Amino acid sequence: MIGEWLSMGKGLLLKKGEPHRLSGSVEAKVHDLTETCSYGRHATSRPLPGPSPAPYLHARTKHEQSCGRPMDEKLSKKLRILADAAKYDASCSSSGAPKRKSDPDGLGSTVGTGICHAYTPDGRCVSLLKILLTNYCLFDCAYCVNRRSSNVKRAKFSVDEVVTLTVEFYKRNYIEGLFLSSGIIRSPDYTMEQMILVAKKLRRDHGFRGYIHLKTIPEASPWLIEEAGLWADRLSINLELPTEKSLEQLAPEKDGASIETAMAQMSERIEEAREERRHFSPAGQTTQMIVGADETTDADVLRKSATLYGHYAMKRVYYSAFSPIPDSSAILPLKSPPLMRENRLYQADWLLRYYGFDVDEIASSAEKGMLDLDVDPKLAWALKNRHRFPVDVNLADREMLLRVPGLGARAVDKIVVARKHTTLRLEDVARLTSGLKRAKPFLITADHHPKARLDKLDLRERLIEKPEQLSLFV
Amino acid sequence: MTIEAPMTLHRIILKTGADLHGFRKAVRWLIAEELAPQHVVFAIDDAPGLFGDETVMDAPPVSIPKGVSRLIEQVVCHGDPERYALLYGLVWRVLNGERDLLEVASDPLVHRIDLMARSVRRDLHKMHAFVRFRRMQGELERFAAWFEPEHFILEAAAPFFVDRFRSMDWTILTPIGSTRWDRHELTFGPPGRREDAPDEDSFEEGWRGYYESVFNPARVNPTAMRAEMPKKYWRNMPETAAIPGLIQTAAQRVERMIEQEATMPTKRTPERAIQAMWDQEPKTLEELNAIIAKAGPLVPGATQAVFGEGPHHAEIVFVGEQPGDQEDLQGRPFVGPAGKLLTKAMREAGIEREQAYLTNAVKHFKFDQRGHRRIHAKPTAGEVKHYRPWLMKELELVRPKLIVALGATAVLALSGKATPITRSRGRAKFGAYEGYITVHPSYLLRLPDEATKQEAYEAFLNDLRRIHDLAQADLNTGELPLAAE
């Protein structure tokens, strides 16, 4: 059996016990498999999988010229420039696409939650090949490293180069797919068309079923959005700045109204397609706001987020601490990125979406609209609303348990189920959450009552944790 | 003091690795023999048959909750030799009065097993994430990878790679076994060695460059990185070679960026950006049609786009649903049976077809193929909307006085809302445009008997006469379009 398994190709059998070397010499003896390239050659008809296979996504037969060709230095250089330029986009997720498998001639699959294939030393996830088609740009957004007035090195990929990189990286299991964005060259329409072409080629010529996230250019014609969603798993437009005023100041060519029009168009189409079981950006849309480049308060940022979630069914609003960029513009702060602030915004965002808080509740526990940097927003709220505690872990309803600092949604769900069978003691709760220290002053268990501790003035001070390294929601 | 009778211990031997089969069999027998966990020990040995080992006999299946059996499947993959004893303890309690034990997540045993299951799932996930294929030398495209999982997860991990790399020929070698997919079949084999996999790949250099470039030195946070990508995985991931250097230089790089005086933007005017946005707008129907042709169909089917037809500044625009079989073949709108009927009715109502502009809401023929026949398939509301921006642009370029919606799809396309024809037939407003709603001529063709057909045709003709009058009246009075009514 082992010998059989070790047969590395037809007509070649390695003996048991012999190490099975997978080197070139093995193939050299195999003549009956003649393929040189797994994709393209067999490409015939590959409807994109999903609720309703769309027959118009027929593949066209085409040879992949790049197969097996090593990556040349010029391409490597471009990749460095265009990856560097794309890294200020916080979005990395490859989640939310319907589950797909590759077909016998194609490449790629999607899993519900996505996969992080590596982490960079900033703790961020590397999931998609996140690049710009080009970092040349006609626009002049002050916060952006690619603005036309910046003196950075420029480069431009051809459509085929992006396709090759995606396919070859994917085959080596480096990535989940592609996240393509671009500076605006020639015109917004031209740029958008090129990006759509990349997605089309991947899907049609390579039977690519991995993840594709396309950045939408809101200044492009509306029909291009209609087309982009047919090929992409996710679309996004970055609002970048939460207020009209900041946009005007820092991104003179951009216009908040047209950005939101495009978001509305996308969310309508996404919703319709879901109902009709057709493929149109099935993983929804996301957006990003930069934090710390303008004067907007946390409360206003969160208000904007709440609107975005409500109006356009955003899957996710990303917050990106404004980070110094090479060749920075004079109208922006030059300092380390406000990472803690970014982290608190993410936490507050989660309270909005999964913990039943509304913006005003969070805003009310913020000072002058800014979140407390020393304690997380849920703890901040609890400290300002001590009269609502302590909460009995064995009796309180789910809504109230969700408001206990240190108890996450998963822990709360487990508590609610477990207490049907048993009465929970402190050590039981300790097994369900890692945040017991924060929870304790607010919680009653069978063997614990915080009593007066809750009223102590120094409670906040005692609960401030020396910030561990931030864990970013990635 | 009582002296307990010496306890007989039953030794169960299981195979190395995730011996799900052996464990299942053992559980059946142990339960059938009513042997409580404290009387059982599990040992792992590939050469069973030692003195004192139990011979596990076949026994009837045991019914346990789904959640428990799923948990067992995961936890048998764990590397901890105690796993089987813990799992048997769980099964025993579930079968002896604690059927819902898994719901008590706070129970120490449940908690411990849950942690083990999580560790296995995490290891699986990390294997899916961190395996790095290298292309093997030679003409044929084949890939191989060396990976060191923490638990016995090779068999559980393999299907993921099949689903993803079905058209590739690949091998994964690990210290606990190997697996190969030859594009047809998945096979498992003995442990491999690191040297058995290629030691480089021509894309790794580029990949490392990518990895270095996406790192933002201003956010350096190695702890967060290590939490998700523990060091033990690093040696099989080519990009990690860059890590020490990146961390070391991060602070310095940021300082440099901050110290560097912000540059005053060289004066670059926005004219080109503004010009580009103006230029991209199609300014003629020809330009618009070229864009539509280039984009390709947004609905399934169709061989070519069918554009609108008629004078560029026609007074009346007729909007239908979508081209049919004939239209698709000829590339012209309203040339099939329904189109012929429309042309006839227009003539009778005094409207020259050549003077009107005829187009469709959807520019491609959506159909289902049944044998040789291509059967018209109604576009969904979402599909109609995909075409809407083009239709709006088209109307903007023709600038008609009156837009006639033929049928419900046209109404949807023009108004953005679904409205039944029976209720909205007659004059309408489509945004800023004056409009008129009537039936689609194909509706007339579909009516079953002659009498109703005749009646419906008369009504349609009446609509067309009114449409004709409305357009005329407008011209003669010189008043605002249709203000007279």
Ligand code: SF4
């Ligand atoms: S349009 Fe995009 S790439 Fe260009 S400057 Fe603005 S943000 Fe940067």
